[in-house]
Amino acid sequence: MTNMNENVIIGDFFHLKNDQTKLKVCLYKTFIEISDKKFSLNDFIGFYIEESYLSNDPTVTLALSFYPKLENNKRRRVSYELQFKKFKTKSQNLSFVSKFKDAFDRVTKSDNSKPFLVFLNPNSGSGKAIKLFFNQIVPMWKEMNIKFKVIDTLYANHAKELIKQIDLEKYRGIIVISGDGLVYEIFNGLLSRSDWQKSKAIPVGQIAAGSANGFSSSIARLCGECFQFDKIENFASVMSFVFAKSKPIQMDLVSVQLENRIFINSFLNIEWAMVADVDYESEQFRFLGGSRFVIGALRRVINLRRYKGRVSFMPADDYINYCPKDPNVNILKNTNNYSDKFLERQRLKNTELNFEYKYLKPLEEKVPNDWLTIEDDFVLFCAVNLPLMGTDLIISPDTKLDDGCMMLTYVRAGVPRLRVLQLFDDAAKGKFLENPYIEFVKVKAFRLEPLDDHKQGNIMIDGEKVHYGSLQAEVLPQFVRALANP
């Protein structure tokens, strides 16, 4: 119920488009009523005040725009140009309308004193990043009085190189207009700085312009926004709006060790088997945007392969009680007669960031006894740090950004081809984990050892192909920050 005591200002205006329509405007602390329409001030984009150009016309116009949600959770822009002419002079009318300005300034004030640093990949996805920037993002941010500095990348790893030298203190956050590949560059670039302990705190956001866009889809869902659009342009408008009102939130990062003591940081996912093949092989269809995965998946399903491997993991919950859906999954408990003292000595150091892992032991050693192992033929394997891998890939809907866990998902060989295709449909509907062939377990760390004879294949980390071989990963809880408006 409207509490009238809360109201800030009331005024009678006329609709510019129809001079006869009188509109009563009531501004309250958290919402505004324009005649019979009510808008939350959370959905407020901006306003301007304009005096009549005619010297003898005392009218003053108050223009307002909002971006409210419709019933289908999508947003639609609504604008009003309201004329105020109650008093005889322009200055009297201006003085009244200016009271609205002060009130809007008060209720909509946000931390926009510093600009955003924007990285834009003109070649991401179907090549729309520049168009999205000029047509959707700039107009929204101008109206919302958001400052920004833009760097359009020239080549792969350009952003990673640049981010090492930039004075990050000057910026409110980093926004990447691209796919997930550039986000990966940014997080890895931030952590390759000598001051990484400080620089990792700069919050990062993504406006989707690539083919998968797992980061922006996950953030949009977290913020209660729609993330599945027919047109990527509408998604860009929503995310421009979200980031304008955003604040930093904590996010986990995953530290990955590859063979030969290579360490990398992953914000999104680690893929092997069919998922990695689809991701890698469909890169040639990047110009199709998200549809590239459907084509890639179809091709892979026709030539469905088995991938032999060993997966060991440290369950996030009590390991004794981990129980796969399928009772035929053979879970091995590790009994490697190591003494506690020996294990204590077997510490693994991340030589890039100079810290010791909590759970990972050297890759050459066996995994600790409180880990579980599955050795089998797999069809699909994917560990996710975020709930979504793309707009239509809702892998682990309940995964939180800062829960200190990854969701490890896999399908063992023997699944009928059609059922594999069904997985993609389930993922688009958020029912991936409900599929009877999917096994999943929340983990804090895991190790993957591909055991294929030919020792070649695809492993993808955040959509980037890495060396094929054994790897292990540990979640670094609340290690970095993201921009969101939850």
Ligand SMILES: Nc1ncnc2c1ncn2[C@@H]1O[C@H](COP(=O)(O)OP(=O)(O)OP(=O)(O)O)[C@@H](O)[C@H]1O
């Ligand atoms: N100007 C550029 N020209 C070519 N490649 C670039 C450029 N800038 C960045 N890159 C590289 O392009 C790769 C893909 O970029 P991005 O992630 O933006 O798009 P995408 O692959 O289409 O999207 P997604 O990762 O969501 O599938 C990244 O690895 C990035 O390093």
